[in-house]
Every structure is written in structure tokens, then in C-alpha cells.
Amino acid sequence: MKKDRLLKFSQFETFIEVARQKSVTKAAASLNLTQPAVTRTLRDLEKICGTALVAKDGRGIRITRQGEVFLRYAAESLAAARDGLTAMSDLNIADGPAIRIGALPTVSALLMPGVVNRYLKEDLRNPLRISTGENRALLDQLRSGELDLVVGRMPPPENMLGLVFEPLYRDIVVFAVHGSHPLAQKETVNGSDLLAWPMLLPTAQSIIGPFVKRLFIEQGLQEPSQIIETVSDSFGRAFTRQHAAIWIISRGVIATELNEGEFVALPINTQSTLGAVGLCARAGHSLDPAAQILGALIRDEIGSHADLLPLMRSIER
Numbered sequence: 001m002k003k004d005r006l007l008k009f010s011q012f013e014t015f016i017e018v019a020r021q022k023s024v025t026k027a028a029a030s031l032n033l034t035q036p037a038v039t040r041t042l043r044d045l046e047k048i049c050g051t052a053l054v055a056k057d058g059r060g061i062r063i064t065r066q067g068e069v070f071l072r073y074a075a076e077s078l079a080a081a082r083d084g085l086t087a088m089s090d091l092n093i094a095d096g097p098a099i100r101i102g103a104l105p106t107v108s109a110l111l112m113p114g115v116v117n118r119y120l121k122e123d124l125r126n127p128l129r130i131s132t133g134e135n136r137a138l139l140d141q142l143r144s145g146e147l148d149l150v151v152g153r154m155p156p157p158e159n160m161l162g163l164v165f166e167p168l169y170r171d172i173v174v175f176a177v178h179g180s181h182p183l184a185q186k187e188t189v190n191g192s193d194l195l196a197w198p199m200l201l202p203t204a205q206s207i208i209g210p211f212v213k214r215l216f217i218e219q220g221l222q223e224p225s226q227i228i229e230t231v232s233d234s235f236g237r238a239f240t241r242q243h244a245a246i247w248i249i250s251r252g253v254i255a256t257e258l259n260e261g262e263f264v265a266l267p268i269n270t271q272s273t274l275g276a277v278g279l280c281a282r283a284g285h286s287l288d289p290a291a292q293i294l295g296a297l298i299r300d301e302i303g304s305h306a307d308l309l310p311l312m313r314s315i316e317r
Helices: 009-021 024-031 035-049 065-090 112-121 135-143 209-218 233-242 251-260 289-303 306-316
Strands: 054-057 060-063 099-103 128-131 149-153 163-171 173-178 199-201 227-229 246-250 263-265 275-282
Touching: 009 024, 009 035, 009 065, 024 035, 060 065, 099 135, 099 289, 112 128, 112 289, 135 149, 135 163, 135 275, 149 289, 163 289, 173 209, 173 233, 173 251, 199 233, 233 246, 233 251, 246 251, 251 263
Parallel strands: 099 128, 099 149, 199 227, 199 246
Antiparallel strands: 054 060, 149 275, 163 275, 173 246, 173 263
């Protein structure tokens, strides 16, 4: 049997108190134990460690060099265990801290409904608050502590100050039209085909805005005369359905419509827009337990989308 399996937190607590009091008698009184019980606990701990942790020092005791090394880890382990118990109790109180999530359009429709459904099944009592908006605004709220996590495309390096990013899968920009659009059935589409139709473009401030601008330059595409800049996925859906528009948008935003055949991705090479999607959090900040659980639920939900698995594997390579 491994020695660490014999360790008990009561042994840590006893040893730490003996070290603090520098006396078995005082430690016993502080812990409401008998002196023989404290001595026996110390001997059991020393037997597990295979070395003396305390030694006599006149009328008192002192911690040995080996004991000083063990003391540091024992104190950290006991503190971590107590923090864990406190965290678990926080999950069971009605007025626990709210979980505040910022969701970019990339994931708000594709992932968040399933994530919220998973959360409700966990029977946690923490309120769940989901905000949507432009990337820069959500990241500013994350830095200021107004949000716990932001889910979406990886921000550009200049916007990552004070933040950390965990990539989970990749997304790509598509040129989408409604299934009834004249271009929907074409096997090839060239730049001139795009000019005759109104086009919805992401704003320059959006995450995919620079990707799309670079794509037009790389492929020598001319922007149509009728351009509407928007980051509203609800407007984009409605306008694309009703007015024969071409919508340049992250695939994840309209994954359901694409899979069901309502929208069609035009045969235009957009590989240069492939980018990581994941979780943004504040650097050096520990999430509340409920927020940690929600992060795990987001990972679980992503794993349930078979169409995302190849993109997830592309990150691992």
C-alpha cells in the first residue's frame, strides 16, 4: 500500500498545531485532545513518513529539518482541503454567486442552449447570466470582473492583456445564402457572381472582421456596392432569409441552418479564416466553483457535437 493512502487530514492538523505551539501539551489543549492521543498521532505520522518530524528541545520540542519540509506541504494540503469544503458548501446555498458568461455570436446559438440545459440538470442554485455583444466589449467586462468567462473566437494578441485563452475547437468563416438563393445550387462561384447581391459583412471591430478583410485581398474579391455591416445574428438570419443576401459569418453561428439545409455555404475557399474558439478568463484569477463547473459543461457540450470533432483534432496536431 502506498504511504500517501495512510495519511489523514487529522494527522496534518495535529502536526501543524504542534509545530505552531512548539508543545505537545499546548497542542492537545488547543485541539481538545489528550496528550497521549497527540503523541500517538505524531508517532503514526512519523512512521508513515519514515523519519522523525519532531525532537525534544529542553522542556519543549522543535521541528526537525525533515519536519520543516513536510510542514510546508501539510499546511498547503490542509488549507486546500478546507477551501474545497467551503467551495462545495457554496454550491448548495440559494444565494450563491452568479455565474456570468459572455458569449460571442460564434457560440451563442450553437453551444449555449445545450450548455444551459446541462447546467439545469446539475441542479446548482447559482444564478446563470449570459451576455452577448462585440468581442472588445465582452473582454473589457471580463477584465473588470463583470464577467467570469467569455466563450468565442480567440482574440487578437493586442486584446489578450491580462487574459488567458483555452482553445477548444476551430471555426471558419463562410459565405452563406438562403437555400432558395440563385447562387445556392452553383458548383462554382466567382467574384463577379457576388457583386449582384447585397452582402452582410462583420464590422471592423468584430473578431472575424480582419479575417474577412484579408480574405477579400487574398482572393482579389471586389466588395459589392450594397454592403451592410452588422454583428447581429438575428438580423443576419432574417435579412438573409428574406432578401437574397450573401452573409459572411462564422460557420458556428449558423451551423444549425447549414446542417438542416436552410442555408448553404457557397463554394468559396475561406481556409485562411480558420481560427480557434474557446474560453477566455482573467489571468491569475481563480474561478468560483460553480463557474468551474460551467466551464466543464462547455467542454462536454463541445464534445457532443460530432461536426466539431475534426476541428478539435486540428488543434491537437
